[in-house]
Amino acid sequence: MARHVPPRPDPGDDSAYAALKARIIARTGHHYYIDKDELLIERLRRRFRATAIADCAAYGALLADRSRGEAEWACLEAEITVGETFFFRYAEQFQALRQTILPALIAARSHDRTLRIWSAGCSTGAEPYSLAILVREALGDALPDWRIAILGTDISVEALATARAAEYGRWALRTMPPEERLRYFTRLPPAPGIRREGGYALRPEFRALVRFERGNLLNLIEPKTPPGEGYDLILCRNVLIYFEAETVAAVVRGLGRRLRPDGWLLLGHAEPNPTFSGFLDPVSLPGTVAYRRLADAVQPPAPRPLPPAAEPE
Incomplete structure (x- = not known):
């Protein structure tokens, strides 16, 4: 049986996605996504649509941009963090x-x-x-x-x-x-x-x-x-x-x-x-x-x- 390969969020090559994923995990510590490509890709796609960016390489360049990068990191971190909570939980x-x-x-x-x-x-x-x-x-x-x-x-x-x-x-x-x-x-x-x-x-x-x-x-x-x-x-x-x-x-x-x-x-x-x-x-x-x-x-x-x-x- 062929190994299932999750769809990439862009037409770019796999190396651009792998590099972007590694940067995200290194910055946030969210090792949770190491084996959850489909979930991470879904959330990346939302940011791609919001920023009118087509591929991982271009999105990586946006994150590295001195004037716009930190603001986009904040948006991405909010996207990939599960924020469900309620009062007096547990x-x-x-x-x-x-x-x-x-x-x-x-x-x-x-x-x-x-x-x-x-x-x-x-x-x-x-x-x-x-x-x-x-x-x-x-x-x-x-x-x-x-x-x-x-x-x-x-x-x-x-x-x-x-x-x-x-x-x-x-x-x-x-x-x-x-x-x-x-x-x-x-x-x-x-x-x-x-x-x-x-x-x-x-x-x-x-x-x-x-x-x-x-x-x-x-x-x-x-x-x-x-x-x-x-x-x-x-x-x-x-x-x-x-x-x-x-x-x-x-x-x-x-x-x-x-x-x-x-x-x-x-x-x-x-x-x-x-x-x-x-x-x-x-x-x-x-x-x-x-x-x-x-x-x-x-x-x-x-x-x-x-x-x-x-x-x-």
Whole structure:
């Protein structure tokens, strides 16, 4: 039986496509596409149509152009990154945050009243905004006495623009009971696109706790990059699936270096790896596993749990 050869996105030769694919993987780290030519080609075709370019060689030249290349890279990165997300995704981890992790951090930080949280690979912002909702509810009336910094980073400029707008369709809020939607959001009138049936704008008091920056997780691998001030909590979920195993280990090691001594790291359910135990301490929590810095790992105190979340619809 003849080997199936996926269709190329242009009439150019295979070497131009191979070179373009290699550049994309090297820049983004998305090893996910190494054996998914048909998917990558489909997404490249969209950019070819948008830029009126006919082949891979010409598109490669556009990416290398000093005046237009970076803008096109931003469009391409948005195209090849799967940005599907929703509020309070992975209920088990948010239950662990509500019952164990945030109460422990609040108790540990009660002397300086600061919390630094990083949502790495935040896509359109549902994850860091979900954290803002939890933090605000956990602190209650004490919130004005605290300095809260929640950072969301992503490689996609398009996703970050959506995150900063903080406006979402019903699908992004699908696990929220109606009363919670009204508590955290205001209704928006119908509009084209995701708001055909109306949408939801996050209330300002939650938006104010979060800021967004463009960031590439591959920068964590750079040995010369100083860790900077540590984070109390880092979430990096559903991003590592794009990377090859060696890159995953290097990125997670970099995330661990950016934790404060008693900080916490949460990964996606499919992303934990036994090799992480060489530099992180896994902590079993109901329904999930969290990580602490190995040398400084301590058992969390027995904090008072936060009120339970309402059941999803």
